Amino acid sequence: MKEDTLVVHEIYSSIQGESTFAGLPCTFVRLTGCNLRCAWCDTTQAFFGGQRMRRGEVLDRALASGTPLVELTGGEPLLQPGAIPLLRELCDAGRTVLVETSGEADVSRVDPRVHKIMDLKAPGSGESHRNRWSNLAHIGPRDEIKFVLADRADYEWMRGVIRERELTRLGCTLLASAVWGKLAPKDLVAWVLEDGLLVRVQVQLHKIIWGAEAQGV
Structure with a gap:
């Protein structure tokens, strides 16, 4: 069955670098493949x-590090x-679980x-037309919506989306992040x-x- 295996790019422990969980020890399971090109x-x-692994092996490796947080x-x-x-x-193993999704x-x-940390792609990404707006129906108070912004135009787009879609009514955390090297925080x-604006700048x-440039950290 397709669900029995996963293609894994890397599994490692570090600290969480983003979201409201930033700074906490975390084990990352990074899967291979993406259908967007931001x-x-x-x-x-x-x-x-990446390496194809049985799902049970991925689970065991993710739990072996002992961090309460897994992404x-x-x-x-x-x-x-x-x-x-x-x-x-x-989740069944008692971990606090995050998923980063586009x-x-x-x-x-x-x-x-699971705490869903979901992007809404701004125009500067080149992929804003791919946003699945129906996902908003499945976002709640434990989740986070992330905007990655390259310039003022992206910021104004985010501001408009927050207001027009009434995102604050979802009860989730709204994250605003500047593209590294493109927009000054x-x-x-x-x-x-x-x-x-009621967002958390990160x-x-x-x-x-x-x-x-560092990887696996």
Whole structure:
């Protein structure tokens, strides 16, 4: 069965670099493959390659590190059928489980115990037409919506989406992140304060600690 195996790019332990869980020890299971090609993508190495592993082995390795927090990421992890039962099994094992997903993949089957961290792609990504807006029906207070912004136009797009889609009514955390090397975080902060926008501005903590080119951290 397709659900019995997963193509895995890497499994490693570090600290969480983004989201409301930033700074906490976390084990990352990075799956291979993505069907989007965002202009600013910083994990292109995960598009191809990897090792096919039995789902039970992936689960065992993710749990072996002992971190209470586990994240399934990619690429786009929800492209692989085995991701859905793996997320469920990680929850069953008592872990706090995160999934990082692009906003294009269907999140409706993700276990409700999982914290979904879902992008909404801004125009600067080149992939905003791929946003699956129906996913918003499956986002709740334990989840987070992330906007990665390359410039002022992206910021204004985010501001419009938050207001027009009434995202604050979902009860989830709204994250605003500046594309590394493209948009100065201080500019993003200034715009958020000027507009009184109810978002959490975040930086990529792992890049500050280890540098933008480091992998597996």
